[in-house]
Structure formats: structure tokens, C-alpha cells
Amino acid sequence: MSDTLxxxxxxxxxxxxxxxxxxxxxxxxxxxxxxxEFYLAFLPLVYWxxxxxxxxxLGIVVLLSSFLNLWLKELIxxxxxxxxxxSVMLDTAESYGLPSGHAQGSGVFWGxxxxxxxxxxxxxxxxxxxLLVGFSRIYLGVHxxxxxxxxxxxxxxxxALFHFLGERAGALFKSLERRFKIIIxxxxxxxxxxxxxxxTMIAGAFFGSGVGFVITSEDMGFSAGGRxxxxxxxxxxxxxxxxxxxxxxxxxxxxxxxxxxxxxxxLRYGIVGIWVTLGAPWLFLKLKLADRED
Numbered sequence: 001m002s003d004t005l006x007x008x009x010x011x012x013x014x015x016x017x018x019x020x021x022x023x024x025x026x027x028x029x030x031x032x033x034x035x036x037e038f039y040l041a042f043l044p045l046v047y048w049x050x051x052x053x054x055x056x057x058l059g060i061v062v063l064l065s066s067f068l069n070l071w072l073k074e075l076i077x078x079x080x081x082x083x084x085x086x087s088v089m090l091d092t093a094e095s096y097g098l099p100s101g102h103a104q105g106s107g108v109f110w111g112x113x114x115x116x117x118x119x120x121x122x123x124x125x126x127x128x129x130x131l132l133v134g135f136s137r138i139y140l141g142v143h144x145x146x147x148x149x150x151x152x153x154x155x156x157x158x159x160a161l162f163h164f165l166g167e168r169a170g171a172l173f174k175s176l177e178r179r180f181k182i183i184i185x186x187x188x189x190x191x192x193x194x195x196x197x198x199x200t201m202i203a204g205a206f207f208g209s210g211v212g213f214v215i216t217s218e219d220m221g222f223s224a225g226g227r228x229x230x231x232x233x234x235x236x237x238x239x240x241x242x243x244x245x246x247x248x249x250x251x252x253x254x255x256x257x258x259x260x261x262x263x264x265x266x267l268r269y270g271i272v273g274i275w276v277t278l279g280a281p282w283l284f285l286k287l288k289l290a291d292r293e294d
Contacts, residue, residue: 004144107151110126208270242276
């Protein structure tokens with residue numbers, strides 16, 4: 001064990017000196033707020049019910065950041081604290097440890113929220129929540145402090161890049177013909193699959209949601225506004241149908257085609273992505289749960 005990891009393990013044990021069953025439950029709940037599953041449930045809320053354009057920008061940065069995190073984990077292959085000393089295991093996690101996906105994800109998500117929706121409350125959340133989520137990951141024994149520091153650093157880079165380059169990139173992308181937009185999205189998705197063949201989830205979600213947004217923007221612009229009751233109903237209908245599409249193929253197909261698992265996973269998440277950005281808005285318009293944009 002290197003000196004850095006030994007120091008980190010000592011920090012984990014020091015933090016766990018305040019461990020109790022109730023505190024552990026609270027830390028696990030806080031840790032979930034930094035999970036990809038939480039963001040995948042929250043992103044449609046922004047896209048469907050708050051602001052369509054800002055919602056897709058938020059989604060793009062979150063997905064690209066998540067891919068970067070998983071790719072770096074596979075590249076570095078650093079174990080987690082509990083894998084080196086099981087006495088600190090208060091929770092478990094898949095994949096490798098460095099950088100922390102929860103620290104990076106919470107930093108990117110709430111940082112982007114603060115940039116896209118400049119409010120004092122969101123600025124506070126952009127600082128406080130990543131700090132709390134990072135602490136929870138150290139406490140649970142699933143990350144060394146250096147994992148968390150790296151995650152925060154990458155989050156800062158991702159948000160800064162969007163802040164300085166996002167508008168220019170968006171304007172350039174918007175000026176292209178539809179076929180070129182889809183070619184660019186496909187090239188990025190294929191690049192993701194090439195760099196990380198072990199997990200095609202994010203590539204599929206990125207390609208599907210990107211294509212859906214392109215079509216929606218050009219042919220079927222819908223408004224995310226409306227009364228609060230309509231927004232709640234809109235989200236409930238949208239998330240229910242999304243869960244059916246997400247869970248249905250998983251239970252119907254399962255592991256029936258292990259040799260094609262990567263392709264099936266790509267298609268499954270691609271379908272979910274295109275449903276969120278295109279299919280659900282179409283349904284909202286049909287059910288008169290949303291109006292078209294002027």
C-alpha cells in the first residue's frame with residue numbers, strides 16, 4: 001500500500017470514529033443524492049417541467065462527465081478502502097475508486113444548476129451538497145479522500161468548460177443541418193464505446209437523448225411551462241412510461257444474449273434517452289399536458 005493510500009485509510013478510520021447505525025443510514029441516503037440514478041430521475045424533471053433547452057444542456061454535461069469518470073476509473077484501476085481493509089466497509093460499490101463518481105457527479109450537477117439557474121440557493125447547494133456527498137463516501141469506506149478530491153477537481157473543470165465554451169459550442173451545433181448533428185452525436189457515442197467497451201449505458205443514453213432533442217427542437221418544440229398541477233401530472237406520466245421502457249426489456253430479455261450484452265445495453269438506454277427527449281414530449285402534447293413553444 002502506498003503512503004497516500006495508507007494516509008487515506010487512516011482518514012477513513014478517523015471519520016468512522018463517530019459511526020452509529022442511525023448516522024450510517026443518513027450517510028447512505030445522502031450518498032444516494034450523489035448517484036447517477038438520482039440525476040437520471042431528476043434530469044427529466046428539468047427538461048419536461050422547468051426549461052427544455054437548459055435541461056438538455058444539463059443532461060449533456062452530466063452524461064459526458066459520467067462517462068469521463070467511468071473511463072478514468074477503468075484506466076487507473078485503484079481499489080476502494082474496504083477492499084484493502086474490510087473493517088471500514090459500511091457500504092459497497094461497483095467499479096474502481098479513483099476518481100469518486102459521487103463527488104464528481106454532485107459537483108457537476110449542482111454546479112451546472114447554479115450556472116444555468118443563477119440563484120443564491122443553488123449557489124449554496126453547488127458548494128454544500130458536493131462537500132456533504134464527498135464526506136459520506138469517505139465515511140462509508142468506499143472512497144479515499146484523494147478519490148473525492150479528484151472528483152471535485154474534475155467537476156470544477158467540467159462546469160468551467162461549459163461556462164466558457166458551452167454557448168459557442170451550442171450555437172455552432174445549432175447552425176448545422178440535422179444530418180450533420182446526428183453524425184456528430186453518433187461519432188461521439190461510437191468514441192465512447194471504443195474507449196470503454198465494458199459499459200455502453202452512457203453512450204446509448206447520450207446518443208438517444210441527443211437525437212431526440214434534435215428532432216424535438218426542429219419539428220416539435222414543446223413548452224416546459226404551465227400550472228404546477230399540470231407539471232406534476234406531466235412528470236408523473238413521463239417518469240412512469242420511462243420506467244416501463246427502462247425495466248421492461250431488462251426483465252423480458254435479461255441475460256438471454258450474453259454475447260450481445262453491450263449492444264442490448266446501448267439500445268436499451270438509447271431508447272430510454274430518445275423517449276425522454278422526444279417520445280414523452282409528443283405524449284404530453286397529445287394528452288394536452290403541454291403546449292407548443294411559440
